[in-house]
Amino acid sequence: MTTTSTQANGSGNTSAPIQERDRVTVRFAGDSGDGMQLAGNRFADATAVFGNDFSTLPDFPAEIRAPAGSLAGVSSFQISFSKHQIFTPGDEPDTLVAMNPAALKSHLSALTKGGLLVVNEDAFTSGNLKKANYPSNPLSDGSLDGFRIIKAPITTAAVAAVDDLGLSNQNAERTKNFFALGLVYWLYDRDLQPTLDWIEDRFGRLPNIAEANRRALFAGHAYGETTEIADAHVRVPPAVLNPGEYRTITGNQALVLGLITAAHLTDLELFYGSYPITPASDVLVELAALREFGVRTFQAEDEISAVGTAIGAAYGGALGVTGTSGPGIALKSEAINLAVMTELPLIVLDVQRSGPSTGMPTKTEQTDLLQVMFGRNGESPLCVLAAKSPGDCFYMVLEAVRLAYQFVTPVVLLSDTYLANTAEPWPVPDLSQLSPIDVPYRRLVNTSPEDYQPYERDPDTLARMFVPPGQPGLQHRIGGLEKSDISGDVAYSPENHQRMTDLRAEKIQRIANFIPEVEIDGPESGDLLVLSWGSTYGAVFTAVNDAREAGHEVAHAHLQYLNPFPRNLGDVVSRYKKVLVPEANTGQLRMLVRANFLVDAKGYNEVTGQPLSARLLTEAIKQLADE
Amino acid sequence: MVLQTPPLEPVESIIPLADEDLTRKDYASDVDTRWCPGCGDYSILAQMQRGLSNLNVAPEKMVFVSGIGCSSRFPYYMNTYGMHSIHGRAPTIASGLKLSRPDLMVFVITGDGDALSIGGNHLLHVLRRNVDVKIFLFNNRIYGLTKGQYSPTSELGKVTKSSPVxxxxxxxxxxxxxxxxxxxxxxxxxxxxxxxxxxxxxRAARHHGAAFVEILQNCNIFNDRAFADYTDRNVRDERLLYLEHGQPMLFGENKNKGLAVSATGLRVVDAGGPDAGLILTHDATRPAPDVHQLLARCAYPEMPVPMGVIRQVTTPTYGDYLDSQIEVQKFKNRHDVTQLLRGRSTWQVE
Incomplete structure (x- = not known):
C-alpha cells in the first residue's frame, strides 16, 4: 500500500463539507467489457459493511460482448442505499456514472432532474459518439444543462496511475472501472478496505494486476478529494436494522442455500437436474460447486431431460429438483404433468424472464403465473409459490419442499430475473431455529404388503402413500395413465376418472389449511386494497406507503402462495370497494382473482422488462383512490 | 446356451440378489397382459422373467422404466417397481433414479419410435454418459399402438398407413x-x-454401465414377418451370424462361411477356402468401435445379420465419477450448512 493510499483509505477524513441524505441511488453504466457489474458489486459490498440498507439492480445485455461502444452493449448496475429500510433498488438514480457515450445515451433519461453525472470524458471520441448516434458531443453542446457534471479523464488517469507496472495497454485501461469506483467511493464516503480485501483475495496470485487495481482505486478516490466538486460529497448514515449477523444475498444464491438447507432439514440427498438457461443457470453453477454437501447436479441434454432426471430422483426418494426459466417450463410441461399424475414430490424452480419465445433473456417479468397454473394438458392442479424478495427465495424453497413432501405433489416456485440478480442485506438464518421437514414415506418403511395401496390417501392431506423402490413386498407400478383410486392400477372407468380428477384438485386445495393466511398491511376493510405477488413486493410496499404519506387510506396484501390461495383471500378482497392488482404482466393474478372471487379487480401493469416503478405505481394508486 | 463372454465381474457385485431362490413366476405381476395375441412381446417378457430368475435378482431392487408404445406396457407385467412414463423420456427418468439410488437395478424398456424418434436425443446422451441402466429396444419397425404408421426404422419406400405410396x-x-x-x-x-x-x-444385466440391446420383435398385426427373411428357423443358420467373444466369426450350415475385412468393410469368405486364415475373431472388448460398427452395418441380403454381444467394454460409469467426486470433495472441504449460510463475509448489526 502506498502512502497516498493510506491517507485516502478510511472514510470522512477530508475537510470538504459533507451533506447528509436519507437515501441515494447510483447507477453505473458502461460497455459490457467495462466491468460495471464488478464495480457495482464492490460498491454494494462496501455499502453493506458501512451499514446502510440497500438494494441492487444489475441490468445487462444478453450478448456476452456486443460491439464495443455500441448501444446494444451497454451494461448497468444500480444500487440504492439508505439510512432507513428500503425495498426497491430505486426508480431514478441520483447519480449516473457513464463510461462512454452509449451508456450516457441509454441511461440519461432515467437520471433525476438536477442529478449528478460522472462521465469518462476520454471515451467521448468522434467514433464512440457516432456509435451512440450522437450528432454532436453532448459534453460540449449544452444538452446536459440541468445536470451537475463531473467530467473526469477516467481512462487516461487510470492508465497514468499504473504507468510503471509494465502492463499492456489493454490491461492498464481495464483498471478504469476501479478508478471510477474510487471516485464514487469518495462521493459517497465509502470505506475502501472491503474492496482492497477483495482485490487481494481475487487477484492475489497476480500481484501486478492486484496492484494496478489498487492504484486505480486510490487514484479515483484522490481525484474526488482533490478536484473541486461542489455539493457532491454526500453521506448516508447507517440504517437501523434488526440486530444480528448479516450477509448480502441475491435471489439465486438464496435458492441455492434454500435447497442445501432443505436437503439438510429433510435429511435427503439433493439431486438438481437442469439445462443452462438465463437467468437460472447460476443455480446450477453454484450447486455444482457444492459436491461436499452430497449435491448431485446433472447438466442435462435438454430441459425435458432435466425435469425427467429430477422426477426419477424424486421417485427414488431423493430431493428431486429442476430449475429453469419460462421457455424451459414450456418444454418441461409434459413431464411435470407426469409428476402430477404419479403424484411425486417434485420441486420446479422457475426464474421467470421476459417472453414470449426467447423474449429478452436478461430482463425481468412475472409472466409465467398462468403458464405454471394451466400450461399442461388435462385438469392438472399443482402447488404454486412465489418469493417476494431475494432473501425470501430461501424461505420459499423450504416451504416448497415442506409442501411437496407433505402433500406428495409437484410444487413450482416462481422467482424472476430481478430477484435472481438483485442483492440485499440478509440476516443469516439460525439453522437450529428452522423446523425439520417431515418426509412421510419414511413412516411406511415397515408397511406390510397387505396394508399397502399406492394410491391410498392420508385423510387430512389426501397425500397418497408414496414409497420409493427398494422396499420388499411393496413392488408396484405407477405411470401417466389414469390411476384407479386406492389401488393405483390403470383404470378407464368414467366414475373413477371423475373421482381422481376431483381428488387431485381437492388435494391441492387442502394445502390452504396448512399455509398462513394472507396478512393485511393497513385498514382491515375500506376503500382500496392493493394486492400483489412475487418480486413486486418491494415496489408495491413503497408505493403504498408513499400514497399513504400523501393522505390516502390504502391497504396492502401480498401473496407468496398462488395455488392454492390463502384460505382468507376471498374474504379479504370482498372487504374493499376497490382492488388494485399491480403486476409485471398484463393481468395474470388479476384474472385469477376475478375468476375465483367475482371481484372487479383493476390492474396496474407494466411489461417493460424492468421492475415495476414505485413512482408510477404510487400515481396509479392515488388516482384509483380518488375515483 | 451360454455365450462366450469377456471376463465378468462376480454377479453379486453387479446385481442385488434375492435372499431365497426365485422362479420365473416370482417376477410376473398379477396384471393381465394386453398385447395382441401372437405379439413378439410375449416372448420377450417370458425371457426377461426367465433371465432375471436365472440371476436371482431381488425384485424389490429392480425398476423398469418405460416410455410410450406397445413395448412400454412391459413394466406392468413385472413384479418389480416400475414407471410407465411419457413418450421418449424413459432414459431421463432412469438416469435420475439410478444416479440418486445406486443400489437399484434400473431397466429401460422402449421401442423404435420411443427411443429413436421422439426420444432420440435422450438415447444418445444416456449411452454416451454411460449411466448404469439397461436399455432394451423392441424394434418392430412400425408404430403399433397408434395402428400402423411408419417408424424411424421402417425401410425406405415402405407402405404404411401414413405412407400409402x-x-x-x-x-x-x-x-x-x-x-x-x-x-x-x-x-x-x-x-x-x-x-x-x-x-x-x-449378459446386459451383468454389465456395469449403460447397456443397449436391440431386440427384433415381430408385430404380427401391422408389420408381420418384418424379420422373417433371416430369423425363420429354416434360414437362421445361413443368414444370421451368432457372435461370440473370442470366437471366429463363422456362420452357415456347418459353419462353412466366415467374415473377413475387405477394402470397403466386411466380406464373406469360404471357411474351407484360401482366405480362411483371414476370418476375424470377434473381440467385443476392443475399445475403438470400428469393427463393431462394421458388424452393425451387416444387413440382409448381402451379409449375415449379426446377433449377440457386439461390444462390451469396461469403463467407469457416470455414477462412479459422480460418487467419487462427492467423496473427494467431502474429504477436501468443510460441509457445514451453518458456515455455508454465512457465506464469504458477514457483518454484525448491533
Whole structure:
C-alpha cells in the first residue's frame, strides 16, 4: 500500500463539507467489457459493511460482448442505499456514472432532474459518439444543462496511475472501472478496505494486476478529494436494522442455500437436474460447486431431460429438483404433468424472464403465473409459490419442499430475473431455529404388503402413500395413465376418472389449511386494497406507503402462495370497494382473482422488462383512490 | 446356451440378489397382459422373467422404466417397481433414479419410435454418459399402438398407413446409433430365439454401465414377418451370424462361411477356402468401435445379420465419477450448512 493510499483509505477524513441524505441511488453504466457489474458489486459490498440498507439492480445485455461502444452493449448496475429500510433498488438514480457515450445515451433519461453525472470524458471520441448516434458531443453542446457534471479523464488517469507496472495497454485501461469506483467511493464516503480485501483475495496470485487495481482505486478516490466538486460529497448514515449477523444475498444464491438447507432439514440427498438457461443457470453453477454437501447436479441434454432426471430422483426418494426459466417450463410441461399424475414430490424452480419465445433473456417479468397454473394438458392442479424478495427465495424453497413432501405433489416456485440478480442485506438464518421437514414415506418403511395401496390417501392431506423402490413386498407400478383410486392400477372407468380428477384438485386445495393466511398491511376493510405477488413486493410496499404519506387510506396484501390461495383471500378482497392488482404482466393474478372471487379487480401493469416503478405505481394508486 | 463372454465381474457385485431362490413366476405381476395375441412381446417378457430368475435378482431392487408404445406396457407385467412414463423420456427418468439410488437395478424398456424418434436425443446422451441402466429396444419397425404408421426404422419406400405410396426417408440402424454414442455394451437378439434372448438379457444385466440391446420383435398385426427373411428357423443358420467373444466369426450350415475385412468393410469368405486364415475373431472388448460398427452395418441380403454381444467394454460409469467426486470433495472441504449460510463475509448489526 502506498502512502497516498493510506491517507485516502478510511472514510470522512477530508475537510470538504459533507451533506447528509436519507437515501441515494447510483447507477453505473458502461460497455459490457467495462466491468460495471464488478464495480457495482464492490460498491454494494462496501455499502453493506458501512451499514446502510440497500438494494441492487444489475441490468445487462444478453450478448456476452456486443460491439464495443455500441448501444446494444451497454451494461448497468444500480444500487440504492439508505439510512432507513428500503425495498426497491430505486426508480431514478441520483447519480449516473457513464463510461462512454452509449451508456450516457441509454441511461440519461432515467437520471433525476438536477442529478449528478460522472462521465469518462476520454471515451467521448468522434467514433464512440457516432456509435451512440450522437450528432454532436453532448459534453460540449449544452444538452446536459440541468445536470451537475463531473467530467473526469477516467481512462487516461487510470492508465497514468499504473504507468510503471509494465502492463499492456489493454490491461492498464481495464483498471478504469476501479478508478471510477474510487471516485464514487469518495462521493459517497465509502470505506475502501472491503474492496482492497477483495482485490487481494481475487487477484492475489497476480500481484501486478492486484496492484494496478489498487492504484486505480486510490487514484479515483484522490481525484474526488482533490478536484473541486461542489455539493457532491454526500453521506448516508447507517440504517437501523434488526440486530444480528448479516450477509448480502441475491435471489439465486438464496435458492441455492434454500435447497442445501432443505436437503439438510429433510435429511435427503439433493439431486438438481437442469439445462443452462438465463437467468437460472447460476443455480446450477453454484450447486455444482457444492459436491461436499452430497449435491448431485446433472447438466442435462435438454430441459425435458432435466425435469425427467429430477422426477426419477424424486421417485427414488431423493430431493428431486429442476430449475429453469419460462421457455424451459414450456418444454418441461409434459413431464411435470407426469409428476402430477404419479403424484411425486417434485420441486420446479422457475426464474421467470421476459417472453414470449426467447423474449429478452436478461430482463425481468412475472409472466409465467398462468403458464405454471394451466400450461399442461388435462385438469392438472399443482402447488404454486412465489418469493417476494431475494432473501425470501430461501424461505420459499423450504416451504416448497415442506409442501411437496407433505402433500406428495409437484410444487413450482416462481422467482424472476430481478430477484435472481438483485442483492440485499440478509440476516443469516439460525439453522437450529428452522423446523425439520417431515418426509412421510419414511413412516411406511415397515408397511406390510397387505396394508399397502399406492394410491391410498392420508385423510387430512389426501397425500397418497408414496414409497420409493427398494422396499420388499411393496413392488408396484405407477405411470401417466389414469390411476384407479386406492389401488393405483390403470383404470378407464368414467366414475373413477371423475373421482381422481376431483381428488387431485381437492388435494391441492387442502394445502390452504396448512399455509398462513394472507396478512393485511393497513385498514382491515375500506376503500382500496392493493394486492400483489412475487418480486413486486418491494415496489408495491413503497408505493403504498408513499400514497399513504400523501393522505390516502390504502391497504396492502401480498401473496407468496398462488395455488392454492390463502384460505382468507376471498374474504379479504370482498372487504374493499376497490382492488388494485399491480403486476409485471398484463393481468395474470388479476384474472385469477376475478375468476375465483367475482371481484372487479383493476390492474396496474407494466411489461417493460424492468421492475415495476414505485413512482408510477404510487400515481396509479392515488388516482384509483380518488375515483 | 451360454455365450462366450469377456471376463465378468462376480454377479453379486453387479446385481442385488434375492435372499431365497426365485422362479420365473416370482417376477410376473398379477396384471393381465394386453398385447395382441401372437405379439413378439410375449416372448420377450417370458425371457426377461426367465433371465432375471436365472440371476436371482431381488425384485424389490429392480425398476423398469418405460416410455410410450406397445413395448412400454412391459413394466406392468413385472413384479418389480416400475414407471410407465411419457413418450421418449424413459432414459431421463432412469438416469435420475439410478444416479440418486445406486443400489437399484434400473431397466429401460422402449421401442423404435420411443427411443429413436421422439426420444432420440435422450438415447444418445444416456449411452454416451454411460449411466448404469439397461436399455432394451423392441424394434418392430412400425408404430403399433397408434395402428400402423411408419417408424424411424421402417425401410425406405415402405407402405404404411401414413405412407400409402411408400416412405421417403431412410431408416436408422439402432446398433449404429448406439455405437456412435460409444455405448459400452451393445447387443442384438430376437423374439423367436428364447435361449439366445435369455442369455443376452443376462449378459446386459451383468454389465456395469449403460447397456443397449436391440431386440427384433415381430408385430404380427401391422408389420408381420418384418424379420422373417433371416430369423425363420429354416434360414437362421445361413443368414444370421451368432457372435461370440473370442470366437471366429463363422456362420452357415456347418459353419462353412466366415467374415473377413475387405477394402470397403466386411466380406464373406469360404471357411474351407484360401482366405480362411483371414476370418476375424470377434473381440467385443476392443475399445475403438470400428469393427463393431462394421458388424452393425451387416444387413440382409448381402451379409449375415449379426446377433449377440457386439461390444462390451469396461469403463467407469457416470455414477462412479459422480460418487467419487462427492467423496473427494467431502474429504477436501468443510460441509457445514451453518458456515455455508454465512457465506464469504458477514457483518454484525448491533
Amino acid at each position: 411408400g416412405t421417403t426417408e431412410r431408416p436408422l440402424n439402432p446398433l449404429s446409433v448406439a455405437l456412435a454414442s460409444e455405448a459400452t455394451f451393445v447387443a442384438r437378439s430376437f423374439d423367436t430365439d428364447p435361449q439366445h434372448l435369455t442369455a443376452t438379457i443376462e
